[in-house]
Amino acid sequence: MHAPPKSPITRVGARPPKELLDSTAFLLKRLGWACKDRAMAAFGEVGAAPYHHSVLAVLNEGAPETQATIADALGLDRSYLVGVLDELEERRLVERKRDAADRRRQLVTLTPVGKKELAKQRAIVETLDTELLAPLSLEERDTLHALLLKVAGQDDGE
Amino acid sequence: MHAPPKSPITRVGARPPKELLDSTAFLLKRLGWACKDRAMAAFGEVGAAPYHHSVLAVLNEGAPETQATIADALGLDRSYLVGVLDELEERRLVERKRDAADRRRQLVTLTPVGKKELAKQRAIVETLDTELLAPLSLEERDTLHALLLKVAGQDDGE
DNA sequence: TATTGTTATACTCTATAACTATA
DNA sequence: TATAGTTATAGAGTATAACAATA
Numbered sequence: 001m002h003a004p005p006k007s008p009i010t011r012v013g014a015r016p017p018k019e020l021l022d023s024t025a026f027l028l029k030r031l032g033w034a035c036k037d038r039a040m041a042a043f044g045e046v047g048a049a050p051y052h053h054s055v056l057a058v059l060n061e062g063a064p065e066t067q068a069t070i071a072d073a074l075g076l077d078r079s080y081l082v083g084v085l086d087e088l089e090e091r092r093l094v095e096r097k098r099d100a101a102d103r104r105r106q107l108v109t110l111t112p113v114g115k116k117e118l119a120k121q122r123a124i125v126e127t128l129d130t131e132l133l134a135p136l137s138l139e140e141r142d143t144l145h146a147l148l149l150k151v152a153g154q155d156d157g158e
Numbered sequence: 159m160h161a162p163p164k165s166p167i168t169r170v171g172a173r174p175p176k177e178l179l180d181s182t183a184f185l186l187k188r189l190g191w192a193c194k195d196r197a198m199a200a201f202g203e204v205g206a207a208p209y210h211h212s213v214l215a216v217l218n219e220g221a222p223e224t225q226a227t228i229a230d231a232l233g234l235d236r237s238y239l240v241g242v243l244d245e246l247e248e249r250r251l252v253e254r255k256r257d258a259a260d261r262r263r264q265l266v267t268l269t270p271v272g273k274k275e276l277a278k279q280r281a282i283v284e285t286l287d288t289e290l291l292a293p294l295s296l297e298e299r300d301t302l303h304a305l306l307l308k309v310a311g312q313d314d315g316e
Numbered sequence: 317t318a319t320t321g322t323t324a325t326a327c328t329c330t331a332t333a334a335c336t337a338t339a
Numbered sequence: 340t341a342t343a344g345t346t347a348t349a350g351a352g353t354a355t356a357a358c359a360a361t362a
Contacts, residue, residue, distance in 0.1 A: 015231055016312075019215040024299070025193040025286045026212075027306040030233075032190015033329090035183040040351075051352095054184075057177040067321065073174055075188070077354060082322060104320040104361045128183045135308050141182070144305040148185040150293050151302070154174075191352090198328080209329095225344065235331065240345060262338045262343040319362075327354080335346075 035132065042124050051076070051084050052093075053121040059094060059110040060118055066105045067096075093117050193290065200282050209234070209242050210251075211279040217252060217268040218276055224263045225254075251275050 020026045039050040051074070058073050059065060067085065071078040085108065088094040093114035099105035110118070133141045149155040178184045197208040209232070216231050217223060225243065229236040243266065246252040251272035257263035268276070291299045307313040 016212070016233070017215045017219050017231065019218070019280070020212060021307065021312055023283050023287050024303050024306065025197065025283070025290050027303070027310055027312075028186065028290070029190045029193045029197070031306060031310055032187045032193070035187045035190070036352090037330095039183065039187070049351095054174070054178060057175045060177070061175050068319090075174070078321070079323075079355085080353065102320085102362070106321070122177070125181050125183070129181050132183050132186070132309065135311065136305065140305055140308070143301060144309070145182050145185070147294065147298055147302040147305070148182065148189060149179065150298070151290065152185055152189055153293065154179055154185075194329090195353095207328095226342090236344070237332085237346075238330065260339070260343085264344070317362095320360085321358105322360100323356100323358075325355080325357100328352085329350100331350080332348085333346100334348100336344085337342100338344100339340095339342075 035128070038128055038131070039125075042128060043121070046120070046124070048117075048121060049084075049087070052088060053118070053125060055081075055084055055088060056093065056110065056114055056118040056121065059108060060115070064107045064109045066099070067108060068105075070108060088114070091117075193286070196286055196289070197283075200286060201279070204278070204282070206275075206279060207242075207245070210246060211276070211283060213239070213242055213246060214251065214268065214272055214276040214279065217266060218273070222265045222267045224257070225266060226263075228266060246272070249275075 016026075016030075036050070043049050043052065054074050055070060058070050065073075067081055068078055070076075070085075071081045074081075076084075085094065085096065089096060091113075092111055095109050095111055096106045097109075099107050133144070136144065146155070174184075174188075194208070201207050201210065212232050213228060216228050223231075225239055226236055228234075228243075229239045232239075234242075243252065243254065247254060249271075250269055253267050253269055254264045255267075257265050291302070294302065304313070
């Protein structure tokens with residue numbers, strides 16, 4: 001086994017060259033990957049996956065959604081969403097039913113079980129965020145979050 | 159074709175639910191992915207790949223490296239590095255030669271052509287960073303970078 | 317003809333295991 | 340036996356194309 005030692009979320013690699021550490025894009029890519037790995041592991045432990053939480057969160061926003069609007073809200077391809085919904089439906093967390101007004105559409109809704117599961121998964125996300133941000137002060141966490149929102153074009157201005 | 163519209167780096171998705179935008183880990187994952195995509199496209203245009211730059215940057219640090227030290231510096235698995243080095247060697251950007259003192263080891267060095275290529279690829283990375291950080295003021299860019307280094311455990315304290 | 321959901325396929329990045337040649 | 344590099348394989352995540360049903 002030749003893999004490098006597993007890194008905690010606060011340690012993205014042994015010691016990359018300064019030239020790479022100077023690049024914000026490089027840091028974002030490394031940290032983003034670490035977040036993904038951590039999320040996969042944490043959700044895997046409870047028989048779920050990160051995108052399960054994302055979809056449940058979209059459905060919890062209010063009105064029933066079609067698969068297309070869910071996919072667009074998450075920036076997912078619609079074909080990828082199919083499998084995610086299959087898994088959620090099998091666990092009875094969501095329901096699909098044809099839209100009578102347009103029978104091409106599936107209206108997807110959260111079940112009561114799904115609402116409870118969402119609360120559970122929300123706690124997982126909160127733990128991940130807390131661990132991720134542990135090296136920062138509370139003020140620094142807010143600053144970082146606001147800057148990331150701005151870079152993502154998802155701040156209030158948009 | 160059902161894919162959502164391609165997002166600029168400053169736009170990670172249509173409009174994810176607030177619950178997800180509240181998570182710093184979620185933002186990092188989305189932005190990290192966007193950085194990866196952008197880097198892949200930009201390097202692809204010149205017949206290279208993001209990890210080519212990473213390896214060249216490691217080799218440019220000074221002493222000749224073995225494949226193991228390169229992999230560790232980048233947090234890559236050694237088996238994955240093999241293919242990357244094959245590509246770099248084919249383009250004559252790096253050289254592998256057996257270590258006479260321990261014939262299991264390959265000493266990897268940057269060629270003069272590799273040094274020139276590194277300069278070219280460095281410009282690509284700088285462009286990517288500039289585009290990524292366009293929504294931020296210069297001061298905000300520095301702040302973001304410092305905070306990311308801290309979260310990654312790669313700041314001065316480490 | 318266009319759109320929704322679906323299936324099938326392929327590609328990137330990474331991890332794992334097994335192999336070889338050296339030590 | 341242990342290590343460096345290599346090969347082969349598999350998995351997650353995503354993108355693309357083509358298809359059936361419906362509009």
